[in-house]
Amino acid sequence: MTTMTSPPATASAAPAASSAASSGSSAASLPAAGTQPPEAVEARVRILDNAARLILDKGFAATSMRDIASAVGIKAGSLYHHFASKEEIFTAILERGIDVMVTAFESVENDDRAGAFDGATSAEALLRAHVRAHLGSLFEFGPYTAAHVTTFHNAPDSVHEIIVPRRDSYEAMWAALFDRLQAQGSLRVDHLSIARLVLFGGMNSTIEWFDPAGPLSLDDLADTIVSQFWHAGGHA
Amino acid sequence: MTTMTSPPATASAAPAASSAASSGSSAASLPAAGTQPPEAVEARVRILDNAARLILDKGFAATSMRDIASAVGIKAGSLYHHFASKEEIFTAILERGIDVMVTAFESVENDDRAGAFDGATSAEALLRAHVRAHLGSLFEFGPYTAAHVTTFHNAPDSVHEIIVPRRDSYEAMWAALFDRLQAQGSLRVDHLSIARLVLFGGMNSTIEWFDPAGPLSLDDLADTIVSQFWHAGGHA
DNA sequence: GTCTATACCTAGATAGAC
DNA sequence: GTCTATCTAGGTATAGAC
Numbered sequence: 001m002t003t004m005t006s007p008p009a010t011a012s013a014a015p016a017a018s019s020a021a022s023s024g025s026s027a028a029s030l031p032a033a034g035t036q037p038p039e040a041v042e043a044r045v046r047i048l049d050n051a052a053r054l055i056l057d058k059g060f061a062a063t064s065m066r067d068i069a070s071a072v073g074i075k076a077g078s079l080y081h082h083f084a085s086k087e088e089i090f091t092a093i094l095e096r097g098i099d100v101m102v103t104a105f106e107s108v109e110n111d112d113r114a115g116a117f118d119g120a121t122s123a124e125a126l127l128r129a130h131v132r133a134h135l136g137s138l139f140e141f142g143p144y145t146a147a148h149v150t151t152f153h154n155a156p157d158s159v160h161e162i163i164v165p166r167r168d169s170y171e172a173m174w175a176a177l178f179d180r181l182q183a184q185g186s187l188r189v190d191h192l193s194i195a196r197l198v199l200f201g202g203m204n205s206t207i208e209w210f211d212p213a214g215p216l217s218l219d220d221l222a223d224t225i226v227s228q229f230w231h232a233g234g235h236a
Numbered sequence: 237m238t239t240m241t242s243p244p245a246t247a248s249a250a251p252a253a254s255s256a257a258s259s260g261s262s263a264a265s266l267p268a269a270g271t272q273p274p275e276a277v278e279a280r281v282r283i284l285d286n287a288a289r290l291i292l293d294k295g296f297a298a299t300s301m302r303d304i305a306s307a308v309g310i311k312a313g314s315l316y317h318h319f320a321s322k323e324e325i326f327t328a329i330l331e332r333g334i335d336v337m338v339t340a341f342e343s344v345e346n347d348d349r350a351g352a353f354d355g356a357t358s359a360e361a362l363l364r365a366h367v368r369a370h371l372g373s374l375f376e377f378g379p380y381t382a383a384h385v386t387t388f389h390n391a392p393d394s395v396h397e398i399i400v401p402r403r404d405s406y407e408a409m410w411a412a413l414f415d416r417l418q419a420q421g422s423l424r425v426d427h428l429s430i431a432r433l434v435l436f437g438g439m440n441s442t443i444e445w446f447d448p449a450g451p452l453s454l455d456d457l458a459d460t461i462v463s464q465f466w467h468a469g470g471h472a
Numbered sequence: 473g474t475c476t477a478t479a480c481c482t483a484g485a486t487a488g489a490c
Numbered sequence: 491g492t493c494t495a496t497c498t499a500g501g502t503a504t505a506g507a508c
Contacts, residue, residue, distance in 0.1 A: 058297075058390055059296075060295075061295055061296075062390065064502085065502065066501080075474070075476080076501095077474080077476080077477090078474045078475070080502095081473060081474075085502080086503090123470075150389050153386050153444065154387070186471060188471055189464060190460065194457070194461075194464075195464055195469065198439075198441065198464065199438065201439075201441020201442070202434035202435065202438040205437020206434075206437070216430075224431075228425060228430075228465075228468075229464075229470070231470055232464070232465060232467050232468030233425035233465075234422070234465070234466030235422060235423070235424055300482080301483080302482085310491090311492070311493060312484085313487095314491065316486080317491055321484080321485080
């Protein structure tokens, strides 16, 4: 029944397992929660929250350090006590956007391993849970994933080099999921990766038009998208 | 058999029916081809072609007037002989991106009215032709539509105000198509507009991952997308 | 950790010669 | 129609006081 563990509403503490300090090229192995002075961590997060919101709205290049500082309530120069450059802020935001998605995906995988999707319609239910989790990343955990989706394409090359490998590993999770569904016969499509990428594009496009405060819930939206993908609607 | 009239390969002359001079707020009614001195028109197009490519690659804010001028082979100041501002260039690009899509859509509509989609599988064939036409707008008529799709979200408000009505009218064409398919029973989905928007998002996402020079043709891609949408692939 | 002050640069845009 | 030269504003980033 429980398709997802319910994570904190603010992105600040969302990827509790994997992020914490993912700024530059420092420790890639996950640091314990108390490794950084707690005050410093909170300042970083406050900056990232505000910066991600601005970057989602206006794009990276159009968002100035003064804009970010003003949103946080400090002066532009003070930002450089927490981040070495504007690009480092941007990179941290894009990374966190991925962390949110990965955490959501893994949460569904854990439910799956716990047997949450046994039964006749298990494959469709599993896919629905993953779609719901991805939509949750876009709408329920701050502007990080949404900012990632809308601004990655135009990010500078130096940022791409850092982000692409992480993106790829999230994509690989979905590719493995699709492989598994296809292998067990639950899914039968001609071009598996195209089906996956088109579904992905459809999901990500929701940030352009879906209003989570509207009549349709995110559960409903996930239902609709997966039903369409799974059963389709064409007749003659 | 002819699903689309084959338009010129370069976007320069693509929307022959509707654009020509769509820069500022001048004549909205279509001017004859000879209204503008032909030299002036070509200079504008050369600027727009290069600017659209740069804006597709780097985004609007990250593309400078000096970048554009350098790509064209002139100096930045000279651009202001053809356009009043950077925003006017951007607006013209986004408008042309829509014109390309509208022209492609109308071309399919004309084929339809000429009886090109009669027969048993007419509805699916019609949808496939429209999907193919939209993909053609993204990949075959210069960077205008692709630039539109990737940069519209972060465009400044002043640009949004001009572009949104035109976007809406293109969307209305698709909405009417879906209404018609649903009304005649060829399409049976619960949430018609969501099905349309998700399909749209899937199509537009192709610019992020599809390589038209690869093994799969745009015809193949349209087939795959529509087959998935129409017949789906879920089994238990 | 935040401030002020500022260095340095690049941006969009204009003026006037050619 | 394009050029050079230039104006002004705003950008990122740094230095050092508090």
